[in-house]
Amino acid sequence: MFISPMQPMKAEEPFNSEEFLFEPKLNGHRLIVSFINGQVNMYTRNNNEVTRQYPELFNVPVDSGTDAVFDGEVVRLREDGTNDFEGLIQRYRIGKITKIKDASRTHPVQYYVFDILYLNGKSLTHLPLVKRKEILARILKPSGYYHVTMSIEHEGKALFKVMEDKGLEGIVAKKKNSDYVSKRSENWLMVINYQYLEVSISAYRRKEFGWLVEHEGRTVGCIEGTISTEDRKAFYLLAQSLITGQDRHFVYVKPVLKIRVRFRNWTSNHMLRTPEYAGLSGELKKPLR
Template sequence: MEWKTVVPFEPIRGEVIPEGDNWVAQVKWDGVRMLTYCDGLKTQLINRKGNERTAQYPEFVEVSAYCRAKTVILDGEMIAIADGKPSFHEIMRRDSVRREQGIRFAAGQVQAIYMVFDILFADGKWVTDQPLAVRQQLLHELIIPSDRVQIVPNVADGSRLFSIMQERGWEGIVCKKLDSPYLIGGKDGRWQKFKLARDLYAAIGGVTLRGGTVNAILLGIYDREGRFIYIGHAGTGKWKVSDWRELTEKISVLTVSERPFHNIPERVKGALWVKPALTVKVEYLEWTPGGTMRHPIIQGWGNVPPEACTVTQNT
C-alpha cells in the first residue's frame, strides 16, 4: 500500500476551558507530533510537517509489538521525560539526529515514549469520519500499552487538569469534543489548546561569540509581509556546551555580511550575522512594548523550517 501522508488535525488556542459531558481534556505533551503509518509491510513515522523520522525512532518500527491492527495510521506525540516531566530538549536529542551512529547513541541515552491519542485508519478502513469517542474506543481495542507506548487518557474536568499542569509546571492541556470527527488538514474549535507557557519557533539571524564559541543567538520571525523581524536574543536555556559547539560549527557556512533582520536588533555590537536557516524553540514570559520577547529561554533545536517561524504560528 502506498500511503499519502496527511496533515494532522490541529487545535486552536482557546479562551475559556469548555465544560460539559461532550468535552474531555488531555495533557498537552511537550514533545514532537508524530503519525505512524503501517501498511503491513512497511512502517513510516512522519512528523507534523510531513518529514520522515522513522530512522530516529527504530524501536517503534515493529508496529505489531504495540498495535493489533495489520494496517494502521496512528496519531500521537513522541516525548521524553527529564526531571519528572516531558522535556522538549530531551526528545530533540532523538529527533534532530541524522547520522546512523548518532541515532544509535541517542536511542541508548534517551528513552522515547509514544503517547497515542488518535487513530485515522485501521485494517483497511478510514475512521476519520467517526466521532472521537468511537476512535478512542478503537484505540483501546488495538493498542498494547507498555513503558514505551501509552494511550493518552481523558479527563472529564478540564479546569482541574489545567490546575494540576500549573502545579507541575507542564505545558498545558487540549480539550476535545467527543463527537468530533478527525479533520485531516483541519483546525477548528472542536479541539482547543490551553498553554501555560508561551513558546514559539524562531530562526537564528545572528550570534555573539565568547572565546570563539557562540554564547547567544539573535532571533527572528517572519511577519505577514514576509519580512524577517528581530524579536530578541537568548543565551540561556536547556542547551549544553555540546549544543553551543554544534551551533558554532553550523554557522561557519551561514555567515552573511548584511543584517538579515528588517528592523535593527537591540544587540548589534559584536554580532555576527547569519542566514536564517537554523531554528529553535523558545519559551518566554510575554511580549515587551517594543515587540521583543521578555526573558526568552532556549528549549532546544526547532524541528520546523525557517519559513514556519511566522507571527501566526500559534494562532
C-alpha cells in the same frame, strides 16, 4: 500511509464542558505512525518521513495481522517525568544511523497515542472521537514506548490546574462527537500554560517587522507576529530619540522601552521559546503628546 493531521485552534482560558474530552498537551512533536502489512512508517505533521530516527518505536504493540494508522505525540522524558523538548529535538536531528541506534538506548523517546485513523483496510476518520478512542484502547497494547494518552470528561479547568502546577505545556479539549478532519478545527482547542515576563526592546528590524528583546542585560528572543498598528506607532515614535546604531538587519535602541511577552518555557541557552507579544508596559503605556 500518511494522513494529514487534524490541528487545534487556540483558546485563551481553560473551561469545563460535557461536550468535550480533555487531554494533557505534551511538549514534543506530532507523529503519525503507520503500521501496514508489518511495515512501520513514521511521519511528522508536514509529511516528512522520520522512521529511521526512532528505532525504539519499530515494534508496534498490536495483535499480529493488524493494520493501523495512529496519531500522537513523541516526547523525551527526564528522570523526574517532565518533558525534555530540547533533548527530543537533538534526537530528531541525529544523522548517522549508528548514533541513532545508540541514542535509542541511552535517550529513548516515548510515543503517546491519542487517536486511531485507520484499521484493517477501513478509514475511521468519519467516526466520532469517543468511538475512535474506544477502538484505540482495544487495539493498542501499551508497552515500554507506546502509551494511550489519558483523557477526562468535563473537568478541563482541573486538568489545566494540574498541568500548571507541574509546569507542563497545557491541555487540549476535543469535542466528543467530532470526526477527524485533516485541517485546523475549532472542535479541538489547545490551552497553553504560558509564562509571562517584562522585557526591554533593544532593536527593531530594518525590513520585515520584528523586535529584539532583552532581559537582565542579555538578548532573549525576537518578537514577531500580530501587534496592533497603534502599539507599533507608539514604539516607533518613541524609538527615534533612542537610536544608538544600526547594521544591515537591525536598528539598535537604548533598552528602556518595555513590553510584556508570554512564552512556553526557557531554552537551555536562556532564550524564550515561542515568545508572543502580550501588551505594553512602562513608557510605552504613557499617552503620546
